[in-house]
Structures are given as structure tokens and as C-alpha cells.
Amino acid sequence: MIMNSVKWLITLLLVFFLSHFSFSIxxxxxxxxxxxxxxxxxxxxxAGNIFALGFFSPGSSTNRYVGIWYYQIPVKTAVWVANRDNPINDTSGILRIDARGNLALFQGNQTLPLWSTNISTATAGNSFAQILDSGNLVLLQNDTGKALLWQSFGHPTNTWLSFMKIGFNLRTGLNQSYTSWKSPDDPGVGNYTFRMNPGVSPQMVLYKGSVPVWRSGTWTGLMWSGIPEMAQNFLFNHSFVNTDDELSFSYHSINASLISRYVTNETGVTQRILWNNASQSWIISYTAPNELVFS
Structure with missing residues (x-):
């Protein structure tokens, strides 16, 4: 009787350990x-319970999208959307690694994906996708030392997070710009785009369609000339890169506990938004355009 109890306990603990281990990895x-x-x-x-990746419905919409949102913030706030122009109208969606090694979204039993990372160098059976504490979704190749194949930071939607870039990879031609949603209920590509304009004096520009409605001014070495508020900002570090390989601008919070994001929204503004723990709500700390800056 005692021996059977011991065996039962060991089996129970083993099942618990294996199931817990499987979940953790x-x-x-x-x-x-x-x-x-x-x-x-x-x-x-x-890993740090900062961001989640899954299915969601924005606003009052019943359509389903794959997105990334803050895991511990009670107000579900999407920072990236995969199938923004290809919603699913039911809950049959499956996000998986496909036969070619890409991360792909399928509806029901359909064989063609609604969305895919679409990397030709991915290898079947040797890739996996991972959501990082930065909010970056990455596709990695196992058999090449976990080489980076694709990342959501290279394909933003309407939200600019810490360590994300706005600008160009001049070697690959990748253009990292931010485009508004159509509405709070529809994350499809909207009318406004926030991007870097190259040239002798690069600037960040907000466009409505093809028409510029706001410019940052030129980079002075410390700040954008059209954003004097940067001179009094001690919350963020900024990085401007202008080389033969890259033209980009990025930022990150000096205080890691500060949750911040920039959003180019459907009303035609780009805002810096901070999470306020006391009020359990988002607060707007900067808006552009607060005036038109053309130079």
C-alpha cells in the first residue's frame, strides 16, 4: 500500500513537472x-510578461486579427497587427509555422495564408517565432545559430516602441514607417504615414496621403529643430544614424519601468503616450503637429 502511494505520488509529480516544463519552454x-x-x-x-501575441478584436469590431499587446495593462492596447487588411470574420484562425518555415496565419482549413512572414530563406522544420520583452516578434532559424530571419520591428503598423527605428536600411531598401489605422475599430492601412525623408537634410515627416502636413525640422546633433521640447526632455535617449548603410532615428526610455509609445492615429497626429499607473490609463505627453513646421 505504501509502495503504491509512493509510486502514485512520483507519477503525479512527474506529470506536473513535465507539463509545467513543456509550458515554460x-x-x-x-x-x-x-x-x-x-x-x-x-x-x-x-519571458518577462511584458507583451503578448494572439488574436483580438479592436474596439467594437467582431473581426479577428493577430496582434501584439501589453500583457499586464488592463486596457488591451495593440502595438502591432499582422493581418491588418485581411481580417478573419470568425474564430477559426490558426497562427503557425508553415511547411516552408514561415510564420503564417490561416483561416479554417484554407491552404493559402492570409498573412505570412514570407521569407524565402526559411527552412521547413528548423524555424520558430518568439515574442520578446521589447514587443518585437522575431522569426529565428534553429540550424544557423538562431539567425534572425524576420522581425515585426522591421514591419511596423501604427505604433513606434522603444528601440524601434523610423528610417531606411540603405543596403536592403527596407523602409520603416508608421501608418495610421483606418479607425479605432479597423486597423487597416489608413490615410496618415509618419516616415523619414532622406536627402541632404533628412527629416521626419507626417503625410496625409502624399501631402506632407508636418515636418520635424533638421537634426541639430541633439534634437530635431522643429521639436524644441526635446531640449527639456530627460525621459528618453535618442539615436540618429546617417551612414552609407542606414538612415534612422530611434529612442528608448531611460527608466525601464516607464511604458511609452508613439502612435500615428487616424485623426492625423502622432502622439507620445505614457502609461499612468496611478490612474490606470494612458496619458498624452506630446502631440505633433501642435504647429506646422516646414523648413
Missing amino acids: SADTITLDHFIHDNNDEAIVS
Whole structure:
């Protein structure tokens, strides 16, 4: 009787350990064997419980999208959307690694994806996707030392996070710009784009369609000339890169506990928004254009 009890306890502990271990190693990743099904309300969460990746419906919409949002903030706030112009109208969506090694979104039993990372160098069975504490979703190749194949930071939607860039990779031609949603209920590509304009004096420019409505002014070495508020800002570090390989601008919070984001929204403004723990709400700390700056 005692021996049977001991065996039962060992078996119970082993089952618990294995199930817990399996969850822990896959909690932030999608592999060939571990995928996300909308019907099961599944998501993956970054190692530090900062960001989550899964299915959601924005605003009052019933359409389903794959997105990234802040995991611990009670107001579900999407910072990136995969299928922004290809919504799913039910909960049959599956996000998985496909036969070519890409991260892909499928609806029901359809064989063609609604969205995919579409990397030709991915290898079947040897890639996996991971959500990082930075909010970056990465596709990695296992058999090449976890080489980076693709990242959501290179394909932004309407939100600019710490360590993300706005600008160009001049070697690959990648243009990292931010485009508004159509509405709070529709994350489809909207009318406003916030991007870097190259040239002798590069500037960040907000466009409505093809028409510029605001410019940052030129880079002085410390700040953009059209944003004098930067001179009194001690919350962020900024990085401006202008080389033969790259033209970009990025920022990051000096205080790691400060949750901030820039959003180019459907009303035609770009705002810096901070999370206020006391009020449990987002507050706007900067808006552009607060005046038109052309130089």
C-alpha cells in the first residue's frame, strides 16, 4: 500500500513537472508543434510578461486579427497587427509555422495564408517565432545559430516602441514607417504615414496621403529643430544614424519601468503616450503637429 502511494505520488509529480516544463519552454514561442488557435483563446507571452501575441478584436469590431499587446495593462492596447487588411470574420484562425518555415496565419482549413512572414530563406522544420520583452516578434532559424530571419520591428503598423527605428536600411531598401489605422475599430492601412525623408537634410515627416502636413525640422546633433521640447526632455535617449548603410532615428526610455509609445492615429497626429499607473490609463505627453513646421 505504501509502495503504491509512493509510486502514485512520483507519477503525479512527474506529470506536473513535465507539463509545467513543456509550458515554460513554449510560453513565448511558436514552433512546428506549438501553434496558436483563436478558437481556444490562446496566446504566447514574452519571458518577462511584458507583451503578448494572439488574436483580438479592436474596439467594437467582431473581426479577428493577430496582434501584439501589453500583457499586464488592463486596457488591451495593440502595438502591432499582422493581418491588418485581411481580417478573419470568425474564430477559426490558426497562427503557425508553415511547411516552408514561415510564420503564417490561416483561416479554417484554407491552404493559402492570409498573412505570412514570407521569407524565402526559411527552412521547413528548423524555424520558430518568439515574442520578446521589447514587443518585437522575431522569426529565428534553429540550424544557423538562431539567425534572425524576420522581425515585426522591421514591419511596423501604427505604433513606434522603444528601440524601434523610423528610417531606411540603405543596403536592403527596407523602409520603416508608421501608418495610421483606418479607425479605432479597423486597423487597416489608413490615410496618415509618419516616415523619414532622406536627402541632404533628412527629416521626419507626417503625410496625409502624399501631402506632407508636418515636418520635424533638421537634426541639430541633439534634437530635431522643429521639436524644441526635446531640449527639456530627460525621459528618453535618442539615436540618429546617417551612414552609407542606414538612415534612422530611434529612442528608448531611460527608466525601464516607464511604458511609452508613439502612435500615428487616424485623426492625423502622432502622439507620445505614457502609461499612468496611478490612474490606470494612458496619458498624452506630446502631440505633433501642435504647429506646422516646414523648413
